Amino acid sequence: MKKKNILLLVGTALLLVAGAYFARRAAHPAAPALAGKALSPAFDxxxxxxxxxxxxxxxxxxxxxxxxxxxxxxxxxxxxxxxxxxxxxxxxxxxxxxxxxxxxxxxxxxxxxxxxxxxxxxxxxxxxxxxxxxxxxxxxxxxxxxxxxxxxxxxxxxxxxxxxxxxxxxxCSTRIAAIPAADVEEVSFAQGTNVFALAKDTNGVWRAEGLAADEELDSTKTWSLDSALSYLDFSSVVDPGTSPDVLGFATGAVCTVALKGGTNHVARVGNAVKGGTDRYFKLDDGPWTYTISSYAAEALTKTRKDFVKPKENPAKGAPSGEAGEAVP
Structure with a gap:
């Protein structure tokens, strides 16, 4: 008799547990499977x-x-x-x-x-x-x-x-200019009344006029001329309503790049952005004003001293017998 009672109690308990489980499932239905579902209705x-x-x-x-x-x-x-x-x-x-x-x-x-x-x-x-x-x-x-x-x-x-x-x-494309280096023939840099111009000779070597007898171009510095406007990207686009005094183009630097066929591109570099190092920039043949990195601006604001150095004397400091007067 006791065994029957125990079995009855166990059966009742199992029924109660099962009932509670299914009641809970009914109150909290399982979330539908979402894996693989599209996140939006189809659109063209x-x-x-x-x-x-x-x-x-x-x-x-x-x-x-x-x-x-x-x-x-x-x-x-x-x-x-x-x-x-x-x-x-x-x-x-x-x-x-x-x-x-x-x-x-x-x-x-x-x-x-x-x-x-x-x-x-x-x-x-x-x-x-x-x-x-x-x-x-x-x-x-x-x-x-x-x-x-x-x-x-x-x-x-x-x-x-x-x-x-x-x-x-x-x-958007952040590239402002992408002029092939091979198309560049002349580059001039102007700051106020100070202008320094360089041009390629028939062999494609950069030359500059007006050098003194004891001066020469530093060939390790002229490599940047070809790519001055080759890979130029902006940091941001400037509000068209920005004051000219803030931009500073009137007193800034001007870099003119002349290409084969007679096309000229005039680039202007203005003031530094307030609180930062970027510089205001614009091309004369474009409607937009940008900011560019100080590194990019540096390549467009060169002066004569950045390219010209004292001419080296081949004999100076050379070991005896290698240059200058022969050793008897």
Whole structure:
């Protein structure tokens, strides 16, 4: 009899436990599987006419193409734009990260020409992977993914989406000038009334007029002339309404580069940016004013003393019998 009672009690307990389990499951249904799900409804990249990234970066399509509204209407680079829109369109959940909250969410909206939202995303922090093995000797962690908010969960995708960090330069070409070195024939530097000009001879060697008998060009310094406007990138685009006194072009340096065929490019370097080392810069044949690094500005603000040195006397300091008067 006791054995029957024990079995009855055990059976009752099992039924109660099972009932509680299924009741709990009913009250808290399992989250649907998200891995592999697309993070946005399908959209045609060609229908996107406006991209809003956070509160400070806006790109918009217009009659002259795509521009960065938050960068004074500077042209966006279409190839970069399309590439990044395709990344968003093809985003899929790689992993659901339970219990993680996005600390500083950034909203991204893709809109059509009528202002309707085609897709939206809530981006979080980048995911960093620490290198292993030999690679760990050459650097720290690198971004290999990004957290996003999706259907009430935090998910991880396998693309860092670095262009969506709010930096306008990720959406345009930062190259100001790309003149092939072989096309450069003459370069002149002017600061006030002081002008120093150099030109290539028929053999492609840099020469300068007006040197004294005891002076010569320092050939180790003229190599920079060919590339003065070859790989020039900007740090930022300057507000078109900036005061001329702030820019300082009226009292700045002027570098003129003459090319084969008679084309001249005039570059102007102005004041240093307040609180920094970058310099204001513009090309006479372009509508924009930029800031460039102090290193890039240095190559455009040379003076005579940067290229000219005292002529060396081959006999000076030479061992007897090697130069100068022969030893009997």
């Amino acid at each position: 990249v060609a229908d996107v006419a406006r991209v809003e990234i956070g509160t400070n970066l806006v790109l918009a399509a217009g009659d002259t193409g795509w521009t960065i509204s938050s960068l004074y209407g500077y042209p966006a680079e279409r190839a970069k734009l399309v590439d990044n829109l395709l990344k968003l369109r093809d985003l899929r959940v790689g992993q659901v990260v339970r219990g993680r909250k996005i600390a500083a969410p950034m909203e991204v909206f893709l809109k059509n020409a009528d202002g309707e939202t085609l897709a939206s995303f809530v981006l979080g922090e980048s995911h960093f992977r620490k290198p292993s093995g030999q690679a760990a000797l050459y650097g720290g962690a690198y971004p290999d993914g990004r957290y996003l908010a999706f259907r009430g969960e935090t998910v991880l995708v396998n693309d860092a989406l670095e262009a969506f960090d709010g930096t306008p330069g990720k959406w």
